[in-house]
Amino acid sequence: xxxxxxxxxxxxxxxxxxxxxxxxxxxxxxxxxxxxxxxxxxxxxxxxxxxxxxxxxxxxxxxxxxxxxxxxxxxxxxxxxxxxxxxxxxxxxxxxxxxxxxxxxxxxxxxxxxxxxxxxxxxxxxxxxxxxxxxxxxxxxxxxxxxxxxxxxxxxxxxxxxxxxxxxxxxxxxxxxxxxxxxxxxxxxxxxxxxxxxxxxxxxxxxxxxxxxxxxxxxxxxxxxxxxxxxxxxxxxxxxxxxxxxxxxxxxxxxxxxxxxxxxxxxxxxxxxxxxxxxxxxxxxxxxxxxxxxxxxxx
Ligand code: SF4
Numbered sequence: 057x058x059x060x061x062x063x064x065x066x067x068x069x070x071x072x073x074x075x076x077x078x079x080x081x082x083x084x085x086x087x088x089x090x091x092x093x094x095x096x097x098x099x100x101x102x103x104x105x106x107x108x109x110x111x112x113x114x115x116x117x118x119x120x121x122x123x124x125x126x127x128x129x130x131x132x133x134x135x136x137x138x139x140x141x142x143x144x145x146x147x148x149x150x151x152x153x154x155x156x157x158x159x160x161x162x163x164x165x166x167x168x169x170x171x172x173x174x175x176x177x178x179x180x181x182x183x184x185x186x187x188x189x190x191x192x193x194x195x196x197x198x199x200x201x202x203x204x205x206x207x208x209x210x211x212x213x214x215x216x217x218x219x220x221x222x223x224x225x226x227x228x229x230x231x232x233x234x235x236x237x238x239x240x241x242x243x244x245x246x247x248x249x250x251x252x253x254x255x256x257x258x259x260x261x262x263x264x265x266x267x268x269x270x271x272x273x274x275x276x277x278x279x280x281x282x283x284x285x286x287x288x289x290x291x292x293x294x295x296x297x298x299x300x301x302x303x304x305x306x307x308x309x310x311x312x313x314x315x316x317x318x319x320x321x322x323x324x325x326x327x328x329x330x331x332x333x334x335x336x337x338x339x340x341x342x343x344x345x346x347x348x349x350x351x352x353x354x355x
Contacts, residue, residue: 067302074304084310086273089232096234108263114330128343137254142179165201188292230271266313
């Protein structure tokens with residue numbers, strides 16, 4: 057992961073303590089998808105964003121997407137967020153590739169750096185965003201190689217990929233919960249789900265962790281109790297900064313996710329177009345700004 061194992065263990069120790077004091081109500085486990093409250097009132101194939109994102113105060117964005125089939129404009133912030141995800145994915149796939157060539161963390165790091173541009177361009181990073189993407193890539197590559205090196209010191213004879221069994225861009229079927237059949241989890245491993253975000257922390261972002269945990273539990277019938285929110289900032293202009301927050305995905309987080317899902321399903325099934333809020337409540341970066349208000353917003 058982006059944090060070395062000893063630090064991850066420290067985060068998990070605190071979360072184990074919370075879990076022991078407040079066990080998850082079985083009704084809120086994803087494997088109980090065939091009964092309330094997990095069973096959805098409608099199977100609408102919602103994306104995680106449809107359920108948890110609260111950029112639009114009246115959820116008109118979901119209405120425009122799902123009912124009218126409108127595609128929003130990708131803002132610059134959204135483009136950077138998409139590239140950040142591509143960088144993480146490129147780093148992990150190159151790490152796996154490198155570890156088939158070398159069992160030495162230094163050799164792995166060198167391989168990763170030598171192949172960085174090829175990998176990033178291959179994952180769709182545009183030429184004009186290559187500079188800052190490479191900076192972020194190198195930072196993450198160093199973290200992975202360093203983590204692997206530490207592990208090999210503590211466990212002589214181990215292989216570099218041991219302890220790194222995180223699946224990135226992991227596909228999961230959310231249809232049992234009324235979500236898309238093709239959800240993509242940023243990273244998943246060892247009963248922990250990871251969501252990567254660009255920009256500032258917002259309280260509702262942690263609900264995505266609960267949503268993915270429920271979907272993974274529904275698919276694999278195995279508990280997913282913990283989540284990590286990884287925030288990347290500082291790019292494209294400055295040095296990348298990465299902050300990791302750990303969460304115990306407790307019953308109340310799961311309840312909030314289910315309530316949010318039900319609210320969206322009810323709105324869509326009621327077939328009532330949500331009224332526009334006051335204009336000053338709409339961020340100009342909203343991808344649907346030009347639809348709701350005309351002009352050139354959404355950039
Ligand atoms: S412009 Fe406003 S009302 Fe329209 S989708 Fe965006 S936030 Fe919602």
